[in-house]
Amino acid sequence: MWQFFHKLGSPKWFYGIAGRFMPWLLGFGLLLALAGIVWGLAFAPRDYLQGNSYRIIFIHVPTAFLAQSVYMMMAVAGVITLVWKMKLADVFVRAAAPVGAILTVLALFTGAVWGKPTWGTWWIWDARLTSMLILLFLYLGIIGLAHAYSDEKTAARAVAVLAVVGVVNIPIIKYSVEWWNTLHQPATFKLTEKPTMVPEMWVPLLLAVLGTYLLFGWAALYRMQTEVLRRERRTRWVKELIAAGGGSQLKSRGA
């Protein structure tokens, strides 16, 4: 375990191992996400009350779930940056922030599209919707802050502090529907209880969530590789890689 942690300090080693994981993450991610979404959108039974419009959950729930998950990962990476000064943790935060922002936008957008026919309104300033919008602004803040400093170390520290402090918003998003009166309904899935949905509905949803996780893993590693290359552009191994025609998988022995 500690050995793995120390090896992550080597950008070249990381580049190689990421390149080996990426095709699997992309393949299985696409497979699971597409299976879940196609099953959910086309074959799952419709809802007794909402009819077909509920089907947006097969996109809304995975994106909203990931948007919060990704932020928590970034907060952990932020702690690692601040305490252990691991550069790769900062690379992860920079790589993940735009992906998380896009997931949040998708969750907000699909929610609005569902809200119009179901609730009767696109948007309402209730605690769940507002805290989710704050999450989007946190992501945008992190992206902006990461590019605001010319010094890499200062930027890394500022971004890490924002990522760590902003994690306070995550329990607010999660429990907003229980702590306050909101228009948004409480969670259908609880970790401690058996799902109240029929399996024909929750299995495709679970597939879509798992697939989205894997696809996020792929996107994060891909963006991290790019950032590592940019930072290491003056080293010999990167120059050799470029001379050999690039490619995300290292072929040399050291990988």
Next chain:
Amino acid sequence: MNPARKRKLTIVLFLLAGVAVAVGLTTYAFRQNINLFYDPTQIAEGEAPVNVRIRAGGMVEEGSVKRDPDSLKVQFRVTDYSSSVTVRYEGILPDLFAEGQGVVATGQLNENREFVASEVLAKHDEQYMPPEVSEALERSAARAREEGREMPQY
């Protein structure tokens, strides 16, 4: 862990705890503003201001919906199963509006403690089920009523 890192980790944790407490107290202080609506009990207890634009929310009471045959005027009672409030509204109701369903209405309380709504939104609950399951549940509930048994609430 070496002392310098330990110290840093402690600082980070204290920072996080401090921010959490600050945000917690702030949201606690503003809880009535963060709450999207007043429930019927709060209105019955006089917590909700009169003649001020507010939201009221709860379940539409069974058998309480009265529609005016000549216009879009509708009147119903919103309940939280301990108190209820009469809501008057003129306009088109959302598709999901039905007796026994949740609603959130925007409007004003008048002097008679009736809620005059300018907008009614449907509140969906966390239950999703195929139509066959819902019909089966209704059938077994009807059977249970005939036999005088209590049905578990889903």
